[in-house]
Amino acid sequence: MHHQSLRLLALLFIALVVLQSLLGGAVFATIVGWTPHAIGHYYAQKSLHGLLETLLPHTLFIAIALMGTLHFLGFISTISEKQKERWIHLLFGLFILDQSAPVFINLGIDFFAYVKLSAFVGFEGALAGVSYVLFRHTLGKGLIIPK
Amino acid sequence: MKFIVSKKLIDNRALYVSVLWMVIFLILALMLNFVAKSIDSGITPELWINHILGNEAEFIEPLTMKDLLLTLHTELFELILLFILISALLMRTSRSKKLKMALLLSGVMTLLLYPVGLLASLTCGSFAIILAWGGFVLFHLLMIGSALDILILLLRKRF
Numbered sequence: 579m580h581h582q583s584l585r586l587l588a589l590l591f592i593a594l595v596v597l598q599s600l601l602g603g604a605v606f607a608t609i610v611g612w613t614p615h616a617i618g619h620y621y622a623q624k625s626l627h628g629l630l631e632t633l634l635p636h637t638l639f640i641a642i643a644l645m646g647t648l649h650f651l652g653f654i655s656t657i658s659e660k661q662k663e664r665w666i667h668l669l670f671g672l673f674i675l676d677q678s679a680p681v682f683i684n685l686g687i688d689f690f691a692y693v694k695l696s697a698f699v700g701f702e703g704a705l706a707g708v709s710y711v712l713f714r715h716t717l718g719k720g721l722i723i724p725k
Numbered sequence: 726m727k728f729i730v731s732k733k734l735i736d737n738r739a740l741y742v743s744v745l746w747m748v749i750f751l752i753l754a755l756m757l758n759f760v761a762k763s764i765d766s767g768i769t770p771e772l773w774i775n776h777i778l779g780n781e782a783e784f785i786e787p788l789t790m791k792d793l794l795l796t797l798h799t800e801l802f803e804l805i806l807l808f809i810l811i812s813a814l815l816m817r818t819s820r821s822k823k824l825k826m827a828l829l830l831s832g833v834m835t836l837l838l839y840p841v842g843l844l845a846s847l848t849c850g851s852f853a854i855i856l857a858w859g860g861f862v863l864f865h866l867l868m869i870g871s872a873l874d875i876l877i878l879l880l881r882k883r884f
Contacts, residue, residue: 583826583830584826586830587826587829587830587833590830590833590837591833593837594801594833594837595805597801597837597840597841598798598801598802598805598840601794601797601798601801601840602798604794604798605791605794605795605798608790608794609791609795709805709809712809713809
């Protein structure tokens, strides 16, 4: 009974995180657009100051939020150190690509519209994935108690 | 969070005081979020319906799709973080497994009801907003109640 409740809780939590990722995608699609062409057009017409207005708070706060979330991976015993490293590199790497791509689009390198789109989708997906991993292990017995 | 809230927590004064303050701020954040939402959208379901769907008689414009998505995306991120922190603390308390599971399941279900209801309001109208309102209020009450219980247990050193 307890096991089933735990499974239901994890499933509902995944639904919540997936919904949040989809909402992130919907916000992006509504404001910026969903095709590389629309993305390229949106960022190409922005001034550097306009880009920095979004870039600066995101760089600071998402990095802190990622650090806060990802450091919990250090206390999970049921996934390998290599896997933890991959999650961390993946999220920070995709975040850098996602945030820096608009600057390159603004400089006239249209290819970065594809980079932005891929990085954004990848980041939302990876964030949903790591949130689920953390939540599952928070409820389970996979956490290490430091001495 | 088990590494923070373990039996050794009481012995480690710095960790104990930090967790204590964090719980106080979690309660404060939930209360402030509730107040902010009441100011923004209103406190009753009727006011929420007016705010989201608009009201011609009172010259209230409906919320744009962009604003609705943006608000939901920002709020949900914050509420998920609050839920993770409180659930991680709650799981380590001495309360019965059944009670803890019931609280967490109710918490996650009410939290899901809030965005789902608001998104459904685009097609289902005011009924979905009433569900979203119910989810939002119940989630806050449940989480504030759970956090207060954690705070009392911490103060009584019963972790």
